[in-house]
Amino acid sequence: MSDKVILQRDADGIGRLILNQPAKRNALSQEMWRLVPERLAEAAADPTIRVLIVQGAGGTFAAGADISEFEAAYATRESTAAYAGDIGGAMEGLASFIKPTIALIQGACVGGGLGLALACDMRFAASDARMGITPSKLGLVYPLGDTKRLVQAVGPSHAKDLLFTGRLLGAAEALSMGLVNRVEAPEALEAATLDYAAQITAASQYSTRAIKRMINRVLAGQTEESPDTVAEFLDAIEGVDFIEGRDAFRQKRKPAFTFN
Known part of the structure; x- marks a missing residue:
């Protein structure tokens, strides 16, 4: 089994891609x-993983796609379509992953690396991280799904700025435009990310996953209730987590949710 993408299982419901x-x-x-x-499918099926942190080894998130493969990958229209399909499968798989995800961004987070980070629910960055999306420097076009996630994060004007120029930006500017959710000193990033992840793992996993589905419906353009969204609410009211949460609130204690 290749170790170029690892699924690591930590304690207390936290997994790492x-x-x-x-x-x-x-x-x-x-x-x-x-x-x-493949690793996402393993993480989705593992009940011990409640939150997935996505990061790079060695202090760098990802410097982008491996440009040494471009000549072969883009040799023909067919090979290009296959290569793009593999990238799209990774991006969409992460964006639609059932459990909450946090990108832990250190060092360079560029091109396809930033695309993966944008496919996560949250992005926490070290203060010395550098980010950018560079298709205009290579004569390429950013795919629709990736472009949509960028626009959703920063708005159309900032998205055009980043895509037109391909410039790199620091963490402080990324935070100001909404590209990342939090910036921490490099030595504090790991602890801050784990602390936040622990807040999610302590919450109802039934709720967090249903909330993620609901938000994804909004992002896909749904504006009115449907039988599915009404059922989502009614199912929650009848669920064991709501009963436990309600009882814990009345009894002034921490809830012990059981849904995995």
Whole structure:
């Protein structure tokens, strides 16, 4: 089994999806793009994982796609479509992952690396991290799904700025435009991310996953209630987590949720 993308299981409900090609600053090879959905499927099926942290090995998130593969990957229209399909499968798989996700961003987070970070629910960055999306520097076009997630995060004007120029920006500017959710000193980033993840793992997993589904409906353009959204609410009212949460509130104690 390849170790270029690792699923690590930590204690207390936290899993880690680790991009593991540090000698190339975790530049994403086609093999790695294909491995991401496999590791996500493992994490989705594992009841011990409640929150997934996505990060790179060796102090770098990911320097982008592995450019050394471009000549072969883009040799023909067919090979290009296959390569793009592998990238899209990783991006969409992470964006639609059932459990909450947090990108832990250290060092460079560029191109496809930032695309993966944007596919996470939250992004926490070290204060010395550098981010950018560079298709305009390569004569490429950013795919629709990736562009949509960027626009949702920063708005159309900032998205155009980043895509038109391909410039790199620091963590403080990324925070100001909404590209990341939190910035911490490099030595404090790990602890801050784990502390936040622990807040999620302590909450009802039934609720967090249903909330994620509901928000994804909004982002997909749904504006009115449907039988499915009404059922989502009614099912929650009848669920064991709501009964436990209600009783714990009345009894002034911490709830002991059981849904995995």
